[in-house]
Amino acid sequence: xxxxDKVFDISLEDYKVDAKDHAYVEKLxxxxxxxxKQLLDVGVDTAEHDRIGTFIQKDKSVIHCKTRQDGIExxxxxxxxxxxxxxxxxxxxxxxxxxxxxxxxxxxxxxxxYFIHALAGVKTKYPVQSCLYIAQDGFSQNVHNIVIxxxxxxxxxxTGCATAPHLATGLHxxxxxxxxxxxxxxxxxxIHDWGKKVNVRPRTVTQVEEGGVIISNYISLRPVGSLxxxxxxxxxxxxxxxxxxxxxxxxxGSFLDVGSRIVLNAPETRxxxxxxxxxxxxxxxxxxDLVGKVAGIKAHxxxxxxxxxxxxxxxxxxxxxxxxxVEMSHEAAVGKIDQQEIEYLMARGxxxxxxxxxxxxxFLNVDIEGLPVGLKKKLDKAISETQRDMM
Amino acid sequence: MLQIxxxxxxxxxxxxxxxxxxxxxxxxxxxxFGPNGSGKTSLMMAIMGFSGYNVTHGKIIFxxxxxxxxxxNERALLGIGVSFQRPPTxxxxxxxxxxxxxxxxxxxxxxxxxxxxxxxxxxxxxxxxNFSGGEIKRSELLQLMAQQPDLVLLDEPESGVDLESIALVxxxxxxxxxxxxxCPQERPHKEKIAGRTKSALVITxxxxxxxxxxxxxxxxxxxGILCCAKNARDILKWIREYGYEECVRCSNEIKSLI
Numbered sequence: 001x002x003x004x005d006k007v008f009d010i011s012l013e014d015y016k017v018d019a020k021d022h023a024y025v026e027k028l029x030x031x032x033x034x035x036x037k038q039l040l041d042v043g044v045d046t047a048e049h050d051r052i053g054t055f056i057q058k059d060k061s062v063i064h065c066k067t068r069q070d071g072i073e074x075x076x077x078x079x080x081x082x083x084x085x086x087x088x089x090x091x092x093x094x095x096x097x098x099x100x101x102x103x104x105x106x107x108x109x110x111x112x113x114y115f116i117h118a119l120a121g122v123k124t125k126y127p128v129q130s131c132l133y134i135a136q137d138g139f140s141q142n143v144h145n146i147v148i149x150x151x152x153x154x155x156x157x158x159t160g161c162a163t164a165p166h167l168a169t170g171l172h173x174x175x176x177x178x179x180x181x182x183x184x185x186x187x188x189x190x191i192h193d194w195g196k197k198v199n200v201r202p203r204t205v206t207q208v209e210e211g212g213v214i215i216s217n218y219i220s221l222r223p224v225g226s227l228x229x230x231x232x233x234x235x236x237x238x239x240x241x242x243x244x245x246x247x248x249x250x251x252x253g254s255f256l257d258v259g260s261r262i263v264l265n266a267p268e269t270r271x272x273x274x275x276x277x278x279x280x281x282x283x284x285x286x287x288x289d290l291v292g293k294v295a296g297i298k299a300h301x302x303x304x305x306x307x308x309x310x311x312x313x314x315x316x317x318x319x320x321x322x323x324x325x326v327e328m329s330h331e332a333a334v335g336k337i338d339q340q341e342i343e344y345l346m347a348r349g350x351x352x353x354x355x356x357x358x359x360x361x362x363f364l365n366v367d368i369e370g371l372p373v374g375l376k377k378k379l380d381k382a383i384s385e386t387q388r389d390m391m
Numbered sequence: 392m393l394q395i396x397x398x399x400x401x402x403x404x405x406x407x408x409x410x411x412x413x414x415x416x417x418x419x420x421x422x423x424f425g426p427n428g429s430g431k432t433s434l435m436m437a438i439m440g441f442s443g444y445n446v447t448h449g450k451i452i453f454x455x456x457x458x459x460x461x462x463x464n465e466r467a468l469l470g471i472g473v474s475f476q477r478p479p480t481x482x483x484x485x486x487x488x489x490x491x492x493x494x495x496x497x498x499x500x501x502x503x504x505x506x507x508x509x510x511x512x513x514x515x516x517x518x519x520x521n522f523s524g525g526e527i528k529r530s531e532l533l534q535l536m537a538q539q540p541d542l543v544l545l546d547e548p549e550s551g552v553d554l555e556s557i558a559l560v561x562x563x564x565x566x567x568x569x570x571x572x573x574c575p576q577e578r579p580h581k582e583k584i585a586g587r588t589k590s591a592l593v594i595t596x597x598x599x600x601x602x603x604x605x606x607x608x609x610x611x612x613x614x615g616i617l618c619c620a621k622n623a624r625d626i627l628k629w630i631r632e633y634g635y636e637e638c639v640r641c642s643n644e645i646k647s648l649i
Contacts, residue, residue: 338479339442340479341479341481343441343442343463344475344478344479344481345481345489345492346462346463346464346467347439347441347463347464347466347467347472347473347475348467348489348492348493348534348538349464349467349468349492349493349495349538350464350492351462351464352462352464355464358481358484358488358492359481359484361483361484362481362482362483362484362517363482363483364483365482365483365484366483
């Protein structure tokens with residue numbers, strides 16, 4: 001188990017920044033079956049039911065990319081840079097390359113990433129799906145993603161990250177810059193299923209204009225070597241809203257340091273961070289930081305953790321207010337499964353194990369907006385399976 | 392249906408129930424009176440097998456089987472159902488889901504049952520989360536209606552229920568126990584009574600619930616001792632007149648004999 005003080009350092013030299021190319025796949029059905037299974041587990045529907053577009057990157061190669069709705073652009077970031085000269089107004093504008101060694105690595109040794117763009121007024125009926133996949137051992141995948149939801153658009157994205165089943169080591173560095181323009185709405189759901197030895201360092205910043213809404217859901221139930229991320233969102237325009245949900249399970253050997261910061265820069269902005277974490281042999285540091293810069297803002301942070309059997313759990317909620325007239329609150333709890341709840345369910349006929357599993361499922365059940373029914377079912381199943389592994 | 396023999400129960404090392412003997416025959420409803428702290432709820436918890444209620448002496452027999460050491464869920468599956476007075480909240484678990492859990496045979500029409508209890512709007516809410524007293528009762532009864540136990544243990548079914556819902560709660564209990572009075576009946580009344588198979592133990596402090604449900608017998612539990620057994624309405628009349636004062640004398644007398 002890793003305690004907070006033990007710094008989890010990664011030597012970039014241990015990873016290769018090049019990988020072999022993978023051929024483009026015209027049809028999703030042609031993706032190798034072992035890969036396809038991994039993709040399915042992180043929410044990619046290879047039949048593309050109820051999806052309006054797809055982006056899949058394997059190692060450094062974009063192997064599939066398409067859009068089925070006018071006004072929604074999906075492409076690799078290098079292609080987007082060629083096509084849109086103005087993309088330089090967005091790239092590295094929210095995140096500085098010298099933030100840390102990972103951002104620097106992504107700047108110096110980029111290996112693609114996606115560009116997803118909703119034109120003004122365009123509303124997606126179904127989500128765009130994307131997947132970043134590592135298949136080559138020891139590869140450092142350094143992606144740069146840009147998402148722009150133009151004025152009054154509505155964009156749903158489900159993005160999964162996964163590795164090949166037998167990958168020994170890998171590093172994923174993901175620079176993501178999201179722009180939610182006036183009156184636009186971005187629902188971004190990220191499901192991670194990295195390997196036990198994979199280290200993951202996403203670096204994400206979102207800018208939201210007046211009346212814009214960002215809803216971000218992050219789900220990581222499967223083992224991961226180490227994951228450290230602290231996405232920051234700036235609510236820059238009046239009435240902008242940010243909601244961040246995360247559901248985390250840290251099993252044996254996993255170290256998760258996950259949180260979000262939301263900076264409320266404009267009047268009447270709202271922010272909410274909700275996280276649920278279960279440490280079952282692994283470690284979780286659940287952070288949350290709300291920063292109120294002007295009067296008339298409202299922000300709430302809720303962070304709940306459970307330790308099953310063995311593990312380490314640290315909740316670090318922070319509230320910072322720079323002016324009077326803000327409403328900010330937080331609620332953090334680390335608890336255990338209540339014997340009374342277990343016996344209540346047993347009195348309804350469940351055995352002890354079923355009762356515990358039902359309570360844990362409930363604990364992790366955050367109402368996640370923008371989740372297609374099929375994916376919701378899959379997640380419930382994943383939670384049940386994870387839960388069985390924990391027992 | 393249920394037989395309790397010389398039951399002694401300790402909670403936290405303290406004797407709560409002392410030499411309790413009780414029998415509830417098939418099809419009968421029994422009322423258990425007693426002031427607060429007399430051990431009524433402990434008796435129910437011991438019958439169901441909850442942790443912390445240690446049976447130090449005696450036996451609990453249900454349907455001819457000694458269940459004294461049986462896990463809670465096996466007692467439930469054997470046909471005992473409980474309506475708790477203060478059930479815990481289970482966050483993230485919808486009321487609909489717990490009703491489905493109760494419905495082991497997958498035969499209940501949950502929508503219809505919820506409608507009967509005027510509880511449809513609560514199916515999608517977390518179990519017991521911010522429920523009022525009356526809402527908790529309706530939730531508990533809905534679960535029992537799906538479970539269809541042969542022996543129902545009801546802990547203070549009238550407490551915290553407003554006047555409007557108490558009739559509804561009473562009606563739900565009657566239908567759970569096949570004791571509803573509805574005219575015209577599909578079968579002669581005599582036959583219907585003979586066909587009753589559901590038993591119940593109803594715990595009450597005030598006896599108010601007797602205005603809404605019928606019972607076969609009553610008993611008084613005072614200070615962990617069963618000190619009175621006769622017609623439920625007779626007991627109620629006595630208690631209404633004199634409170635539980637008189638029970639002190641009886642229970643002391645019995646205690647001296649144990």
